[in-house]
Amino acid sequence: MPLPDFLSAFREKFLAFRKTPWFRVLYLVLLGLIVAQLFPFTLASSVACLTLFLMPITVFVIPYWLGERKARRFAVNAVPVFVLAILVVGLLETSALTGQTTAEELHSVPGFGSSPTMALSNGTVAPFHAPPNQDFAFRVKLTTTVNGTASNFSVYLNLTAIDGFARSEPSFRMTAENVSANTQNGSWFATSLPLGGSIYGYGFSVTDLDGNWTFAGPVLGPITASSAAFFGFFVYVTSLFMLIPFSFYYVIMFMWWYTVRMRRTRARMMESGELAIPKAPTKSGRGKATKASAFTCTNCGADVSETDKKCPKCGAVFED
Numbered sequence: 001m002p003l004p005d006f007l008s009a010f011r012e013k014f015l016a017f018r019k020t021p022w023f024r025v026l027y028l029v030l031l032g033l034i035v036a037q038l039f040p041f042t043l044a045s046s047v048a049c050l051t052l053f054l055m056p057i058t059v060f061v062i063p064y065w066l067g068e069r070k071a072r073r074f075a076v077n078a079v080p081v082f083v084l085a086i087l088v089v090g091l092l093e094t095s096a097l098t099g100q101t102t103a104e105e106l107h108s109v110p111g112f113g114s115s116p117t118m119a120l121s122n123g124t125v126a127p128f129h130a131p132p133n134q135d136f137a138f139r140v141k142l143t144t145t146v147n148g149t150a151s152n153f154s155v156y157l158n159l160t161a162i163d164g165f166a167r168s169e170p171s172f173r174m175t176a177e178n179v180s181a182n183t184q185n186g187s188w189f190a191t192s193l194p195l196g197g198s199i200y201g202y203g204f205s206v207t208d209l210d211g212n213w214t215f216a217g218p219v220l221g222p223i224t225a226s227s228a229a230f231f232g233f234f235v236y237v238t239s240l241f242m243l244i245p246f247s248f249y250y251v252i253m254f255m256w257w258y259t260v261r262m263r264r265t266r267a268r269m270m271e272s273g274e275l276a277i278p279k280a281p282t283k284s285g286r287g288k289a290t291k292a293s294a295f296t297c298t299n300c301g302a303d304v305s306e307t308d309k310k311c312p313k314c315g316a317v318f319e320d
Contacts, residue, residue, distance in 0.1 A: 024073075027062065027063065027066060028077060028080050028081055028084075029084065031058065031059055031062060031063075031077075031081045032080065032081045032082075032083075032084030032085045032088065033084070033085075033088060034058060035055050035058070035059065035081060035082065035084075035085035035245075036084070036085040036088035036089050036092070038051055038054060038055050038058075039051075039055075039085065039089050039238065039241070039242075042241060052244050052245050052248070053245070053248065055245040055249075056078075056245045056246070056248045056249035056252055057252065059077065059078060059081050059082075059249055060074065060249060060252050060253060060256070063077060064256075071253070071257045071260075074253050074256075074257075075250075075253065078246060078249045078250065078253075082242050082245075082246050082249075085242065086235055086238045086239050086242055087235065089234065089235075089238045090231050090232075090234040090235035090238055091231065093230075093234040093238075094227055094230045094231045094234055097220060097223065097230060098129070098223060098227050098230060100128065100129065100223070101128065101129055102128050103124045103125045103126065103128040103221055103222070104219055104221075105121070105122050105123060105124055106120070106121075106122075106123030106124070106140070106203065106204060106216040106217045106219065107119075107120065107121045107122075107123070107216055108120040108121070108214045108215060108216040112215075113213065113215070114213070114214040114215060115208070115212035115213060115214045116145070117144055117145045117146060117208070117212065118142065118143075118144050118145075118153070118206055118208065118212065118214040119142070119143045119144075119214065120140050120141065120142060120143075120155075120204050120205075120206060120214055120215075120216040121140070121141045121143065121216075122139070122140065122141045123138075123139070123140035123141075123203075123204045123216050123217065124138070124139055124140075125137065125138050125139075125202060125221060125222050126139075127222065128221055128222050128223060129222065129223040130222065130223070130224065131224065132195060132196045132197035132224040132225075133194065133195075133196060133197075134194065134195075135192045135193065135194050136192065136193055136194075136195050136222050137190060137191075137192045138157050138174070138190065138191050138192070138193070138202065138204075139188060139189070139190045140155065140174070140188070140189055140190075140204040140216065141186050141187070141188050141189075142155055142183055142186070142187050142188075142189060142206055143183065143184070143185075143186045143187075144183040144184050145184070146184060147182055147183075147184050148182070148183045148184065148208075149179065149180060149181070149182065149183065149187075150176030150178075150179050150180075150181065150183065150187055150189070151179070152183070152208060152209055153183065153206055153207070153208055153209075154173065154206065154207050154208075155173075155174040155176075155189040155204065155205070155206045156171045156172065156173055156174060156204065156205045156206070156207075157171065157172045157174055157191055157193075157202060157203075157204060158171050158202065158203045158204065158205055158217070158218065159171070159172065159193070159200065159201070159202050160200065160201040160202070160218065161198045161199070161200055162198060162199040162200075162201075162233065163198050163199075171205075172191055172193065173191075174189040174190060174191045174204075175189060175190060175191060176188070176189050177189065177190055195222065195224055196224065197224050197225050197226070197229075198224070198225060199220070199225045199229060199230065199233055200220070200221060200222060200224065200225075201217075201218045201219065201220050201221070202217060202218060202219065202221060202222075203215065203216055203217025203218030203219070204216045204217060
């Protein structure tokens with residue numbers, strides 16, 4: 001089939017498909033996938049605010065560009081789009097985390113309340129992905145800018161355990177592997193704990209004798225819970241994040257609906273005579289716009305200025 005004929009046939013089938021309810025279903029599904037792909041950018045501090053506004057704007061603009069003008073449909077559109085996006089994000093996050101086999105090494109970041117004299121690095125847990133009810137070994141390396149030994153510092157494992165809506169955040173003192181090692185050259189701290197089938201997050205912290213702190217983490221792990229538990233967790237967390245773009249979508253929709261309603265009300269009032277139709281100013285022979293009329297002649301209906309003593313059209317004399 002020649003290309004022009006193929007394009008013509010494709011256009012006819014597309015226009016026929018566009019008239020069916022399945023076309024709306026298709027673009028709502030695509031919008032849900034687009035919002036799900038935009039969601040990871042909300043975790044990046046540099047573009048987080050822009051993304052939170054871009055998601056609802058996209059959900060509104062694309063249906064409008066496709067010809068949607070019904071306020072009821074706009075009001076309903078956001079629900080399936082954001083629900084689908086939340087489910088897709090939950091599925092992707094669960095797949096990425098449960099497929100991870102080794103722990104990400106944690107490092108403290110200078111600033112953000114961290115002491116410049118202490119640094120934590122190479123914080124890990126082993127095993128990272130394993131069945132529950134066994135021991136998990138946590139290790140982290142402390143490096144200082146001054147000479148010292150392990151007795152001058154207190155290193156902690158900060159553990160978070162989530163069971164449904166219950167949450168606990170215990171801390172455990174870690175033990176130096178070499179008590180006499182100089183912390184300026186790096187000193188390893190470790191601890192081992194038995195963990196069940198909850199969702200866990202862990203991080204490390206260290207404090208010196210003067211009360212200065214440095215933190216590393218937290219991140220999710222080790223992985224002992226089921227994929228279904230992580231999916232429910234990510235769906236819950238994502239839905240909380242999505243409340244902002246979801247709410248902003250209805251702000252956009254209300255502004256559009258209110259503007260359209262005011263235009264229709266104004267047009268209806270002008271048609272019924274409740275609101276006068278503004279007249280364009282006429283130009284005099286000198287090329288300047290004349291003053292707007294202040295009165296109307298009761299005899300012929302001509303526009304009359306407030307300074308006129310008689311009607312310039314019919315000559316009727318006005319009484320003071």
